[in-house]
Amino acid sequence: MSATSFLIGYLFRWLPHASATGLFAVGNPDDLSPVFVTANFSLTVRRVRKALRGRDGWLLVADTKGINVWCAAAGGVFTANRVIDAIKVSRLADRVRHREIILPALAASGVDREAISRETGFHSVFGPVHAQDIPAYMNADREKSDAMRRFRFDFKHKLDMFVPMNFPLYAVVAIVLAVVGREALPWFTAVFWGAAAFLYLTVDLIPAKTGWGQAFISAALFSSVWAGIDWIAAGDPLAHWGRLVASFGVFFVAGFDLAGTVSPRRSDAEKLMQRMGFTRFGSQFSERQLGGIALDRDRCIGCGACREVCPVGVYGELDDDRKTTFAAQSACFGCGACVKQCPENALRLV
Ligand code: SF4
Ligand code: SF4
Structure with a gap:
């Protein structure tokens, strides 16, 4: 190659x-x-x-x-x-x-x-x-x-995804700016990569259900700090109000699919596409409406296949009746692997 x-x-x-x-x-x-x-x-x-x-x-x-x-x-x-x-x-x-x-x-x-x-x-x-x-x-x-x-959403994984997942979005906006507003390109470049780095580093710390929610909170933090600096330096917190507003847009672009790419959560992009009526976008999105996991205990034969394939450790050991148990049911992000591999159809996504 x-x-x-x-x-x-x-x-x-x-x-x-x-x-x-x-x-x-x-x-x-x-x-x-x-x-x-x-x-x-x-x-x-x-x-x-x-x-x-x-x-x-x-x-x-x-x-x-x-x-x-x-x-x-x-x-x-x-x-x-x-x-x-x-x-x-x-x-x-x-x-x-x-x-x-x-x-x-x-x-x-x-x-x-x-x-x-x-x-x-x-x-x-x-x-x-x-x-x-x-x-x-x-x-x-x-x-x-x-x-x-387990899938490891660790620092190494995030570092691995950082440039490739953000570069195409950066490139699209940068090309547009190069044509219509070249003077804003250095500012956009600095804020975009700073925002992306901040979002990746704090993805497990900022409390929001979606990546876009985390992007919003991060943008609000960033804008507050910047407004505070302007207040101290120029006596006017809104001295750069246009750029404060633009920062929200940049954070949203950088956080486009934060949840789906660097954390064990459902893809925001996939949810959005499904809400917009797409069941497929090329081959990138699944046709399934995925949710949380539910077990029909009567059907379970304790084969352990679900525990074997769950990448986020939802399942625990078998109980005394040799039925599977949940160790972390709320961690399920609906990938469907356990449902597919269960030989008794004892699992379903609800
Ligand atoms: S794969 Fe199905 S039958 Fe096997 S332990 Fe899990 S729930 Fe039970
Ligand atoms: S669908 Fe099954 S395998 Fe996938 S995260 Fe949920 S419990 Fe784990």
Whole structure:
């Protein structure tokens, strides 16, 4: 991959960026080597390859139209059929003697494992959420710790998302300003990136249900400080009132989908699109109206599949009747993975 292609893929990572599909050898695999499945989003493929460095295995890249694992699964693009196609087209059954594939955990909201098994004879398991945990997962004989099941919305993740998630929005406004108001461009650039950094750093601290709510509170704080400085320096808190108003707009642009990209909450952008009547926008938004999770205890057989796939630790241990329990029910952000994987239809989103 050229440096330009890498840079474009990185800066516009919220847009599809397809890599080649098919079966690829990593190291010197043989017919007993493990098979890792992933989506053909170029950044993901690169990360999985990096995690597998120094190991022998097979990488089966399914065609998800260049969309990352989580978005493709939630949007109905990373499905059992995609995996079945990849297995059949690559003739995986002729390359390995075992019949097991390791799926990315975040594919759980889209992939029906039973269908894969029925159609291909390959049994599938969900690996860790983060590709970087693959070595530890393999070293532990494919036993997952709780940490491997969770999505980590930590500082590193936020740093990773900071430039690519904000750059396209910045670029659109910057291009418009370059044409119609060049003198405002330096101010916009400074406030936009300052606002984005502030929002990312305080996303877990500012009390609001939506990213836009957090953007509003942050903009109010920012404007108050600025008005206070003007008051002291110029005796007039509204000396730069136009820029105070514009700051709210900038914070809203920077906080466009804060909740959906750097915290375990539902995407504000997806909710907005659904309210506007879109069930799809390309392949980026799901058709489902998602809500909180509810359990029908009578149906539960205590298989543990829900706990296995929930990326935010909603489920606890089985109770004395061998039924699943909730450890943090309110943390559910409606990804649908547990509903999809429950073999008894004991779960539903309400
Ligand atoms: S996946 Fe369904 S049946 Fe299995 S433990 Fe969870 S709720 Fe119960
Ligand atoms: S409990 Fe909620 S967040 Fe967890 S897997 Fe189910 S739908 Fe997703």
